[in-house]
Amino acid sequence: MTMAPPRVLMVGTALGGRGGIASVVEVLRADGLFEREGVAYVATHAEGRRLHKLDRALRGLWRAARACLGAGASPAIVHVHAGSHASFLRKSLVLLMARMGGACTVFHLHGGGFRRYALAEAGPLLRRWIRHTLEASSRVIALSPGWAACVRECAPRARVVVVPNPVRPTSAAAxxxxxxxxxxxxxxxxxxxxxxxxxxxxxxxxxxxxxxxxxxxxxxxxxxxxxxxxxxxxxxxxxxxxxxxxxxxxxxxxxxxxxxxxxxxxxxxxxxxxxxxxxxxxxxxxxxxxxxxxxxxxxxxxxxxxxxxxxxxxxxxxxxxxxxxxxxxxxxxxxxxxxxAAGVVCGTLAALYAQLLDEKTQSRKR
Missing domain, CATH: 3.40.50.2000 (Glycogen Phosphorylase B;)
Incomplete structure (x- = not known):
C-alpha cells in the first residue's frame, strides 16, 4: 500500500539539538502544528563530528529528493528553515528540488549573519543564487519587519511575510x-x-x-x-x-x-x-x-x-x-x-499554508 505524501515537508536541523532553529521547530511540533497540518520533518543537519554532519546532510538531502522528485505525489508545500553558509546551500538545493516537483516553497530565514553573508561575503555567482532562491520561493518568512527589509535588499522581488519565532507559555512569572x-x-x-x-x-x-x-x-x-x-x-x-x-x-x-x-x-x-x-x-x-x-x-x-x-x-x-x-x-x-505564543505563531503558519494552497489551486484553474 502506497502512503500518501505529506501535505507539508519541513526541512531543518535535527530535533532535540541545540540552537535557535531546533528550538523553534520543537515549539511548533509541541504545539501540534505537525499533526494539524500534516507535516513530515526531514533533518539535513545534526551536531557532532564532521563525518556525522556530512552523513546527516546526505541522508536528509536524499530523503528530500525522494519526497520531492520520487515516483509518487510530491508534498504540496516544502518549508525549509535556513541560516547562512552551508545551511543556506543545503536548503537552496531542497527548494530547487521542491520547485521541480511542483510544490509551493517557503524559505524561513534564521540567523543574524545572513545580511553580511548575502551582501558582503558571497561572491557574484553566489549572490545571484541567493537572490534567485529568495525570489523563486513562494514565500520568504522573515522574523521581524527589519529582517523583511533586509530580505528585500538582497532580493527585491521576494514575497516576504513576517512571522516571529514562537515561545511556549510558562506556568508562572519568575x-x-x-x-x-x-x-x-x-x-x-x-x-x-x-x-x-x-x-x-x-x-x-x-x-x-x-x-x-x-x-x-x-x-x-x-x-x-x-x-x-x-x-x-x-x-x-x-x-x-x-x-x-x-x-x-x-x-x-x-x-x-x-x-x-x-x-x-x-x-x-x-x-x-x-x-x-x-x-x-x-x-x-x-x-x-x-x-x-x-x-x-x-x-x-x-x-x-x-x-x-x-x-x-x-x-x-x-x-x-x-x-x-x-x-x-x-x-x-x-x-x-x-x-x-506558540498558538499565535502556529495559527499564522497555518493561514500561510492555506493561502499558498489556494493560490496553487487558482493558478491551475487559469
Missing amino acids: GARAEAGRILFLGRLDPAKGVDELLQACAALAARHPGLRLVLGGSGDLDWVRGRAAELGIAGRVETPGWLDAAARDAQLARAWLFCLPSHAEGLPMSVLEAMAAGTPVVATRVGGIPEALADGELGLLVPPRDAAALADAIERLLDDARLRARLARAARAAAERHY
Whole structure:
C-alpha cells in the first residue's frame, strides 16, 4: 500500500539539538502544528563530528529528493528553515528540488549573519543564487519587519511575510523565586554573543554589588570563559553549567534577577523571547529583530553592541531598581503571550499554508 505524501515537508536541523532553529521547530511540533497540518520533518543537519554532519546532510538531502522528485505525489508545500553558509546551500538545493516537483516553497530565514553573508561575503555567482532562491520561493518568512527589509535588499522581488519565532507559555512569572544579583546568559559561549563584554560589565559592577553572580548557560569554549573571568577577577562569581535542556533553562530563568544577551548580531533570539515569557527582565543589544520585540524602556533595556560600559550601566539600573524590574517583566510577559505564543505563531503558519494552497489551486484553474 502506497502512503500518501505529506501535505507539508519541513526541512531543518535535527530535533532535540541545540540552537535557535531546533528550538523553534520543537515549539511548533509541541504545539501540534505537525499533526494539524500534516507535516513530515526531514533533518539535513545534526551536531557532532564532521563525518556525522556530512552523513546527516546526505541522508536528509536524499530523503528530500525522494519526497520531492520520487515516483509518487510530491508534498504540496516544502518549508525549509535556513541560516547562512552551508545551511543556506543545503536548503537552496531542497527548494530547487521542491520547485521541480511542483510544490509551493517557503524559505524561513534564521540567523543574524545572513545580511553580511548575502551582501558582503558571497561572491557574484553566489549572490545571484541567493537572490534567485529568495525570489523563486513562494514565500520568504522573515522574523521581524527589519529582517523583511533586509530580505528585500538582497532580493527585491521576494514575497516576504513576517512571522516571529514562537515561545511556549510558562506556568508562572519568575519574579517571586528570583535570587538577588543573579544574571543569566543563555547562548553559545563565544565573543560574537557578547560574552566578553558581559564579563567586563560584571567585573566593573562587582565592587558595588557584592551579591552579583553571572550564570553563563551554553556550550562553547569554557576554558576561555573561565580564563577571562579569572583575568577580570570575577572567577568566583561566574557559573558555567554548560548547555541547558528546557527544564534546566526554565529553572535558571526562574532564579535569575535579570537576563542578558549582548550579542553582536541576531535574528530574533529564542532566549530573549523565553526570558520575556518567563517574566525575567531583559537587557539586550540593539541588533537584528531584538529592538522590534523588546521596546527599549517599555519591555526591556537595549544597549549598543560591543559596548561594555553601556551594558554595565543598563545592568546596574535593573540591579538597583526593583520597580523598573517588575514593570519591564510584567510588560514583556504580556507582550510574549500576545505576539509570540506558540498558538499565535502556529495559527499564522497555518493561514500561510492555506493561502499558498489556494493560490496553487487558482493558478491551475487559469
